[in-house]
Amino acid sequence: MIRRSPEAGACRERGVVLLTVLMLLIVMSLLGLASLRGTILEERMSGAMFDRSLAFQAAESALRVAELKVRQALVEGRSIGVDCTAAGVICAATPPGVNVTTAACSADAPGCWVNVTEASSYSDKAAGVPQYYIEFMGNVSVSPEDAGAGRSASGNQYGAPPPTYNKVVYRISARSQNPVAGRALVALQATIEVR
Numbered sequence: 001m002i003r004r005s006p007e008a009g010a011c012r013e014r015g016v017v018l019l020t021v022l023m024l025l026i027v028m029s030l031l032g033l034a035s036l037r038g039t040i041l042e043e044r045m046s047g048a049m050f051d052r053s054l055a056f057q058a059a060e061s062a063l064r065v066a067e068l069k070v071r072q073a074l075v076e077g078r079s080i081g082v083d084c085t086a087a088g089v090i091c092a093a094t095p096p097g098v099n100v101t102t103a104a105c106s107a108d109a110p111g112c113w114v115n116v117t118e119a120s121s122y123s124d125k126a127a128g129v130p131q132y133y134i135e136f137m138g139n140v141s142v143s144p145e146d147a148g149a150g151r152s153a154s155g156n157q158y159g160a161p162p163p164t165y166n167k168v169v170y171r172i173s174a175r176s177q178n179p180v181a182g183r184a185l186v187a188l189q190a191t192i193e194v195r
Contacts, residue, residue, distance in 0.1 A: 048184065055128075055176035055184040062116045062130035062174035063188050070134060070170050074194055081134030081170060082110050095133045095173045098187050102131075102178065113175065128177025137169040137191070167193045 073080035084091035089110065096111040113131040141164045175187045 052184040052186065055186040056188075058128065058130040058176040059174045059186040059188045062132040062176075063172055063190055065116050065130075066114075066132035066134055066172045066174060067190070067192055069132075070172065070192060071194065074168060079136065081136045083136045084171075085136065085138045091135050091137070091171075094189075095135065098173065098175060099185065113178070128180060128183065130177060131175050133173040135171045135173075137171050140167045140169055140193070141165070165195055167195050169193050 070080055082091065083089060097113065102111070102113045113133050116130045116132065169191065171189065171191050173187065173189045176185055177183065
């Protein structure tokens with residue numbers, strides 16, 4: 001009769017427990033790595049969203065500064081921006097060089113993006129200096145109906161010729177900064193009409 005000692009069965013059980021624990025440890029490590037990878041991806045996405053938000057704010061501030069420059073120029077009676085009504089000047093819907101770095105140039109030259117220099121216009125200069133591009137689109141004569149002057153009784157309803165309003169039209173493009181590798185670039189465009 002051969003007797004087995006109780007210690008031999010215990011050794012085999014310890015080996016199975018060790019293998020089970022090792023398998024659980026591997027599974028937990030893989031789950032931890034997957035969770036870490038997801039967290040890193042979310043952090044990158046939130047960083048990119050934050051950068052885009054800063055870029056949007058910078059472009060919007062450049063748009064507002066350019067609008068003020070246009071209004072000041074009209075009050076002073078001087079021209080500003082690229083004259084799209086001049087012979088031989090072609091103004092595309094998107095201004096030239098919106099996504100390329102531009103060097104210093106004269107403010108009213110075609111293709112010239114102007115840096116915003118006002119200290120109060122944008123506080124986070126680490127995101128880049130915002131820039132704007134102004135284009136003069138021309139003078140437009142508009143009837144009161146086209147100008148949104150309501151539907152009240154007017155001289156037009158009584159046979160008199162309708163008065164016209166003259167509007168000066170400018171297109172302003174703005175971008176968050178000179179293009180920088182790895183940073184968000186936001187470009188905005190607005191058309192303003194001044195009577």
